[in-house]
Amino acid sequence: MSKQTNPSQDRLTVNSAHINNKFEGYKLHPFPESTSLTRTPLPSGNLKVTRQGQQHSTRLGFRELQARVRFNHLAFGCPLNDDIGVSYYVDEDYTVNAVTFDKNEKTTQFSTLASLTQPIGGGIPNFTQPAQTVPLCPEYPSLIALGPELILAANGVGDIELIGIEQQGHRRLVGTVLAHAHYEGEGNEGISPVPCVLLAARRIKTKVVMVVYSQVASKKTLFNITTLEMDIPTTSTTGSTASLSLTTRHIQQGLEVPVYCTITADGERCIYGSESRYTHLKSHLEKEGDGDISTGLMDTDTIATTGEETEDAPVQLAASQYQWTQEGSELIIQFELPAGTTASAISCKFTHEHLVLIVRAQEVEFSFPYRKWWTSIIPDESTWTIDASGLLSLHITKQDQRSRWPHVFEKDDGVLETVDKEKLQEIAKQLEKFTSDPSVASGPFMQQHPAATDMDEDVDERGQPITFEVFDTTGTCIQEITSAGQEWLSNSFENPSAHHQHHYQGTLPPSIVCKMDVDGLVYNWSTTNEKNQLPLLALEHIATFDAFAFVQASKRDTRFVRHDPHLGFITIVESSRNCYIYYRHGDNRIVEKQTLVDLTQGHDVDILGVQLILDGIMMVLTESEIIMISL
Missing domain, CATH: 2.60.40.790 (Immunoglobulin-like)
Incomplete structure (x- = not known):
């Protein structure tokens, strides 16, 4: 384990000017489905996201199950213009599909882009006998748009691919796989290539910087959170796919998948938000055998020791x-x-x-x-x-x-x-x-x-306080922001307004919402000029969703919680029925508006994903249809 300098320590601070002590509650307004909701059946009829693969047992650890429940199967896409929004999903045949919606015509259109590499026999050769600790269940395929013309894709069994996109006609999209790479992991996963899921990605000039997670071969649930680089091919030959290599920047290891993960606009820092902190395993500057640096996983059947302990230390207590x-x-x-x-x-x-x-x-x-x-x-x-x-x-x-x-x-x-x-x-x-x-x-x-x-x-109803760790390109934690007891509530939707190729992901990381008492406090990122080589990041309390923590705690079936980047609303999407929407006007009114959308109408189907594809236009993916909600 590498020795690191002490990170800068900060805490979330509440701005009392944004607390509305006179707020009384929300008033339910019927949702105008006839004018503001559109349903379109999926081309395949019924989308199944369960991936079959070789595994030792069907039991998943709770943290692994939690990551799968939180997974959003609908990926944000850059809008084609101010009126046409885009999202992407992967079907059961590993085909990447684009969904476009024209808010003026109120019509939805599907386009087939490209096919990801499909695993053979569950991804594990039938003549091998992996150890019982090796996680063999495939991960969900994941997609992240890098701009209007590029998508980064992972098929869930270790292949990472770059897909080029072109617009043909009014809103039809076509695509092709431009490059392919294998994720080899850290070496402690017990399988190669390593099943992984994309958490964040950015295009930085001619490179792609990405963060993926994979599971460690261990009796205890452990995750490797890895930051990688991949070159974008500069030339292409018709009908061929470039074979690229992945460069590992650094690997962190922890007990859970970060609930918040983003890469700064310059690509120099990664931010992980989690209930537990991460341990630095290695970076591209480290080599095996370099002093006190650990390049593998310690045996979790023994008492874990730190880099400061030596062979001459007293025998550990069992x-x-x-x-x-x-x-x-x-x-x-x-x-x-x-x-x-x-x-x-x-x-x-x-x-x-x-x-x-x-x-x-x-x-x-x-x-x-x-x-x-x-x-x-x-x-x-x-x-x-x-x-x-x-x-x-x-x-x-x-x-x-x-x-x-x-x-x-x-x-x-x-x-x-x-x-x-x-x-x-x-x-x-x-x-x-x-x-x-x-x-x-x-x-x-x-x-x-x-x-x-x-x-x-x-599943403790009280939840856990969240900590944000900021890592530089070597994997050193240079900054730590603790929540001072505040618990995690919400990620921001991607901002559809900032959809141009060079700025669509914005210059600052997405805002967050944390729980304090009954309220949901909105924190936005900013930079502060310090003597460090990089300016420090700060989280500033800029707004409040009044009493949202109280209403969210009352929901027994919550899958996705997201808020509008313009802070006009926050939504709770259940796993199999309703979408609750709570509005915010920011004028300290004592009663706010809420509404309810019955997504599945009582049918036995799962809700798989949600995105804000245009300002005020939400797209929801279920097992059977695409639902468009105009707010």
Whole structure:
């Protein structure tokens, strides 16, 4: 693991001038379907996005399942003009399709662009026998428009392709595959090429800079978040496809796929927004065997150690030799040491990000010399005690009392949280359909069932605070913006107004919405001039969607939450029925308008994607049709 300089630390700050304390609520207005909604059946009749492939079992980790649920199967496209918007999707035959909508004629048209490379036999040769930890289930094909004439595509099994687009006639589009590359990953995925999904991409002159995620071959769910470069071919031969190589800028590893990922306009920085922080694995400047730099994945069956630990360090305590529990802002970690162990045998220091613990007792010797916490703590309010029986207790105060830790340290060592019987029964009752009956362990503590751990970690109604990390081209985290307890709510739609080739993605990253109390706070990016080589980025609270956090929390089936880049509305799209739209006028009125669109009309079909293709025009993709909503 490479050593990095301390990043610049910032926090989200609330501007009270944008808080409307007199807001009373939303008033429901019927949606005018007869004039503002258009439905068009898909050419294939019924779109199935499930990809069949070789796999060891059908069970997916919760974080992997979460990433699949959040995946938007409808990709934004640059509008052809002020009246015709475009989106793209990939069908079950790996064909890239364009959908255009003319807002004046209120008509939808489909165009077939190109076919992606199709996997053979699920993408795995039938004579191989991968390890049980190798993730074999194909990923969803993903698309990102690089401008009016280029699309970057990944087929979900390791092929990344560049598609050229041309307009023929009024709004018919044609395309061809210009270049092809294989994603080889970091080497810890256990398969080559590596199934991956596009998270972000930008065209920077003659190059494409992109961010992809792939899953690590590990018993624990881990993701590699990789920033890559690919040259755009300058010449083309009719009927041929250029074979290109991918250059890895850097790889970060984490417990989840970022809910927010973007590349700055100059291509020099990547921004990841996530509930957990990422660990730097390697960059293009690093070579295997260079000092303390790790180029592979540590064995997750052992206790994870940091780059500061050496072979001469004391033997690590086995994972089963400590237990932990949490309640509100307090987290308690307990170690059973030999009776009579004195305080002088213990060296313990707390920092905001790390634990330093060394124990040298008569019968046991172990250390956590520099173990990183799952998230920040308050050192001045944390302490440790040891009693005559040898029970060592670390009393930790979390930085954010509302967060619930899935595990103690950033690297999950497999030690499940222990909770009392009544608390576990309460969790099991709330999540009955997701959990089996937990078994009772001996003693006053009850070990949590793994399924209950996943649900408690990831479906906690209180959510988790989000952190934004800014990485430079070498993978160094140069800036960190914490949410100060605010939770993630929404990404912005792409801005259709900025659709010209050189500026369509904008000069600043898309805005975000975070939850504070009952409101949804809108933060926009800006730059600040500092002494650094690159100006620092800042998030500024510029507006509020009044009481949106409250209404969003009441929805039990939420798949996509997106807001208008011009801040006129914010929408919640369910996975199988409704689209809720909440309007904003920005004049501190006490009642705002909301409306409801019944997308599936009670039919058993899934909602697969949503995009804002023109200002005030939303396109929704279901398994059976394209739905156009004029706001």
